Amino acid sequence: xxxxxxxxxxxxxxxxxxxxxxxxxxxxxxxxxxxxxxxxxxxxxxxxxxxxxxxxxxxxxxxxxxxxxxxxxxxxxxxxxxxxxxxxxxxxxxxxxxxxxxxxxxxxxxxxxxxxxxxxxxxxxxxxxxxxxxxxxxxxxxxxxxxxxxxxxxxxxxxxxxxxxxxxxxxxxxxxxxxxxxxxxxxxxxxxxxxxxxxxxxxxxxxxxxxxxxxxxxxxxxxxxxxxxxxxxxxxxxxxxxxxxxxxxxxxxxxxxxxxxxxxxxxxxxxxxxxxxxxxxxxxxxxxxxxxxxxxxxxxxxxxxxxxxxxxxxxxxxxxxxxxxxxxxxxxxxxxxxxxxxxxxxxxx
Ligand code: ADP
Numbered sequence: 001x002x003x004x005x006x007x008x009x010x011x012x013x014x015x016x017x018x019x020x021x022x023x024x025x026x027x028x029x030x031x032x033x034x035x036x037x038x039x040x041x042x043x044x045x046x047x048x049x050x051x052x053x054x055x056x057x058x059x060x061x062x063x064x065x066x067x068x069x070x071x072x073x074x075x076x077x078x079x080x081x082x083x084x085x086x087x088x089x090x091x092x093x094x095x096x097x098x099x100x101x102x103x104x105x106x107x108x109x110x111x112x113x114x115x116x117x118x119x120x121x122x123x124x125x126x127x128x129x130x131x132x133x134x135x136x137x138x139x140x141x142x143x144x145x146x147x148x149x150x151x152x153x154x155x156x157x158x159x160x161x162x163x164x165x166x167x168x169x170x171x172x173x174x175x176x177x178x179x180x181x182x183x184x185x186x187x188x189x190x191x192x193x194x195x196x197x198x199x200x201x202x203x204x205x206x207x208x209x210x211x212x213x214x215x216x217x218x219x220x221x222x223x224x225x226x227x228x229x230x231x232x233x234x235x236x237x238x239x240x241x242x243x244x245x246x247x248x249x250x251x252x253x254x255x256x257x258x259x260x261x262x263x264x265x266x267x268x269x270x271x272x273x274x275x276x277x278x279x280x281x282x283x284x285x286x287x288x289x290x291x292x293x294x295x296x297x298x299x300x301x302x303x304x305x306x307x308x309x310x311x312x313x314x315x316x317x318x319x320x321x322x323x324x325x326x327x328x329x330x331x332x333x334x335x336x337x338x339x340x341x342x343x344x345x346x347x348x349x
Contacts, residue, residue: 001124003033004307005100006058008072009040009079009107009114013130013144014288015296016106020074021067022300023104024058030308034058035100040107041079041114044091055098068293070285076107082114092121102307104300106130106143109332112315116328124312126303127328128296132283135179137336138326139317143299145182146291148175148283152186155279156223160190163221163275169211169265171224171276173258175283182283183227184339187346193219195346196226199338203235204261208268210347215269231256239264298323 006023008016020036027034036058037043043054066073081087095103102124105115108131115125129136132148152174163170172192176182180197187195194210196202207224214222239260243250246267250260258276266274288296299316302323306314314325 001032001101001307001310003035003098003100004102004104004304005035005037005055005095005098006074006104007037007040007043007106008074008076008130009105009111010076011108011131012072012076012284013132013142014070014147014284014286015143015292016072016074016076016130017063017066017069018288018293018296019106019128019130019143019300020058020072021063022297023304024060024063026301026304028060030304032304032308035098036074037103039075039077039079040111041082041091042077044094045079045081045087046090046094055094068287070287078110079114082117085117088117088121091118092123095123102126102312104128104303104307108133108142109136112328112332116313119313119328124307124310125328126306126312126325127315128299128303129315129317132182133176133179134181135177135336136317136331138315138331138334139319140321141291141295141318143292143296144284144288147286147289148182149185149189150289151283151286152182152225152279153189155277155282156186156190156192156225159277160221160223163223166273167220168273168275169214169220169222169224169271170274171226171258171262173226173228173276173278175279176227176229178229178232179336180227180230180338180343183225183230184342184346187225188342190223190225191349192223192225192346193349194222194224195343196224196230197338197343198227198229198233200340200343201233201235202230204237204239204264204268207261208265211265211269215271226258226261242267295323
């Protein structure tokens with residue numbers, strides 16, 4: 001194998017640039033030219049008017065400057081065309097035209113599916129898990145998850161200070177799509193009193209009861225941590241009617257949100273104030289923490305070595321603290337287990 005390519009795909013995650021730097025350093029060491037493919041699989045479909053907008057030779061000079069940067073220098077995007085076999089043939093043709101012999105793909109499970117399809121078409125691929133959600137069960141670490149938890153932990157601590165000053169409970173909303181891990185670890189790290197995640201059924205009445213218990217104990221600065229995907233596991237509740245009946249403005253069909261939940265709990269628990277904060281994209285745009293950057297460094301080097309040695313169709317991960325690799329299809333079959341014990345502990349203390 002001579003020339004290789006690298007792309008970042010799906011949602012961006014802190015540590016993606018650090019991985020690209022490690023890949024570039026390793027490729028240089030092994031005498032393998034490296035091409036950066038822009039905006040996930042889109043770059044391979046050559047949709048831009050300028051080739052430099054799709055594909056870019058990566059030199060050490062360029063990537064050394066991006067190693068510690070958040071976001072992804074290569075850009076990232078979803079690429080719906082890639083679900084279509086016809087477009088995947090176009091991608092393979094681009095790789096042949098560019099004489100790219102193998103790919104490192106940094107992304108989540110969707111991006112891994114794309115990599116498997118490319119392997120079936122004879123393009124060797126190795127994947128690095130890059131997603132803040134931590135929704136890949138085969139690995140103990142994904143690039144960005146630890147950083148996202150640190151950002152949320154800082155957010156809860158800051159919010160708690162103002163909660164304390166004003167005797168005002170607060171809801172903090174974390175990302176994670178359908179995975180509650182960021183919220184779970186944040187709640188544990190901050191000693192938050194109430195946790196709401198998509199993995200566990202919950203009701204607004206149940207949360208109000210827990211909050212009332214905290215208030216009764218004198219904890220007027222209770223923190224509720226919730227994961228953005230938790231609305232899917234909520235017991236039905238007519239928030240529109242409830243809010244209208246309590247004199248709040250709410251338009252018909254408006255989805256439930258942290259802001260609305262704060263209003264509902266305020267009325268249910270007879271409080272003067274209840275506030276919410278959505279941590280949002282600061283979780284994705286944060287500087288990678290040392291743990292994520294360290295993983296990126298090892299994973300980037302291993303990915304290049306695997307391609308150099310003709311090993312393909314693999315994902316890199318961490319098991320018992322050690323970086324390892326396994327076939328993509330086997331990794332995607334590993335079932336995710338939510339730490340129900342920790343969830344119950346947070347909600348019971
Ligand atoms: P993530 O990689 O973070 O899970 P997505 O699920 O959005 O993000 O997937 C990223 C991209 O991977 C998609 O936009 C698409 O280009 C590609 N992809 C996802 N699923 C498949 C699939 N089944 N076959 C081929 N490509 C896929």
